[in-house]
Amino acid sequence: MRRTTFAVSLALAAALLTPAAPAAAADPVGPITGVPSGRCVDIPGAATTNGLQVQIWTCNGTGAQSWTIGTDGTIRALGKCLDVNGGINANGTKVQIWDCLAGNTHQRWTYNTTTRTVINPETGKCLDATGQGTADGTKLQIWTCNSQTNQQWNLPGTTTPPGCTRAFGPGERTVPVTFAGATYQVTVYVPAGASAGSRLPLVLNLHGTSGTGSNQLAYSEMKSAADAGQFLVAAPNGAFVNGSGFAWNVPNVGNPPGRDDVGFLAQVITTMTGGTLCADARRVYLTGYSGGGRMISAYACARPNTVAAIAPVAGLRAGRPDPADTSRPDPLSCQPARAVPVIAFHGQQDATNPYPGGGSDLWKYSVPVAQQRWAALDGCTGTPVTTQVSAHVSRIAYLGCRDGAEVQLYAVSDGGHTWPGTSQASTGNGNTTHEISANSLMWQFFQRYQLPAA
DSSP states (O other): OHHHHHHHHHHHHHHHHSOOOOOOOOOOEEOOEETTTOOEEEOGGGOOOTTOBOEEEOOOOOGGGOEEEOTTSOEEETTEEEEEGGGOOSTTOBEEEEEOOTTOGGGOOEEETTTTEEEETTTTEEEEEGGGOOSTTOBEEEEOOOOOGGGOEEOTTOOOOOOOOOSSOSEEEEEEEEETTEEEEEEEEEOTTOOTTOOEEEEEEEOOTTBOHHHHHHHHTHHHHHHHHTOEEEEOOOSEEETTEEEOOOTTSOOOSOOOHHHHHHHHHHHHHTTTTOEEEEEEEEEEETHHHHHHHHHHHHOGGGOSEEEEESOOOSSSEETTEEEEEOGGGOOOSSOOOEEEEEETTOSSSOTTSBSSTTTBSOHHHHHHHHHHHTTOOSOOEEEEOSSSEEEEEEOSOGGGOOEEEEEETTOOSSOTTOOSOOTTSOOOOOSSOHHHHHHHHHTTOOOOOO
16 A cells, blocks of 8 residues: 555656646637727528628627637638638638538638738639728628738737837938948838838849840839739849849859858848838739849749749749750759749740750750749649630649648740730830730739748
8 A cells, every 4th residue: 555655656656746838829719890880790690601702890709700810810700711612713702600620721721920811722812891891781802802801800819010110211322331341322112101210021023134124024014013912122232243233143043153142132121121121021922024033033942941932924934944955954953842833924936045955054944844843842732734825925833732832833925035914115126025014913812822831
């Protein structure tokens, strides 16, 4: 008996002395409130019928307004999930409740703490109060994200990033960036109406060979897109003087010694996410034209943890051409540590960077091969889905990629070496399509992604 008592005492003492394992953090639970209305997202009548459209209603503390924000991306109440009806990617598609289904992308949502928007990554659209309504009974839908207040929501358990006071107001200017002992002037643009204390997304927009940052900003017409989307733009110059402009020091393609442009772009991002531009470090995106497209492709290979998504225009690459077989990329020259979402645009009549491959030693393998390589790097499953978008534009998309990434390519059958949608001339570079807008499509795509929290 004494031995038993002694053994039990030891076991009890050990249990008391052993620190308890920390409990897993619970999913946040509470109301979702509309910013302009102050009303709560509500399940009408607390019913649980599949297909019932949700609404806003005066907050009342009931279970019909108590939402669990799941780490799996679901938003749940009364045992049901917030769901995009049929996953239909159309403005006005109703947001409803439905039985929660594992892996159902209609029921996945992300929250942008800066813009306070709730986004369905499958459609790229925002949770929206119909007609900008603020009254009880206003139904909820998805709509193209537009920075209007009827798309702004406060979720339980979320915080906004620390504030920042931008050094200057809206407009175009240059700001200094110091790298490796030298200082460079970088063209930047702050959108009209931007608050000095708000952290906004940042798009780096890289010029093509012989271009400049300021010329690229004009050629791409990105200032108007930035005004509409409320994002910041930085347009630096490449390392080498080339003609009347500059060229990028793209890694692994035999350039002479010069500035490390991967390191330089990383410093541009660091500078712009600091007090200079007050950009949101989790929402940094890269686009670029021609040689700029090659440069951002290389940057995403080398520094994937600093860029949320990329959009090469007439310049998608996935590493240097393989010296043993230039019809494919060298796998050792692009090994990103995370899945990088990609949306690319390329004219099939491009004579500078030919769509089917060939051309200069900097190019060689085809655009479809580059897309396939990114799909492999991003862990995409299945065959690509091709959609005819317009008379001369098709979209080839690899879906089911790791961490929700996608790899999309807009192929323009009559397009040249040009920026889709711009009204600016590009003499000698072939046709510019106006059937799509690269700016609009890439911004819709970018809004679906942000870097993981540190």
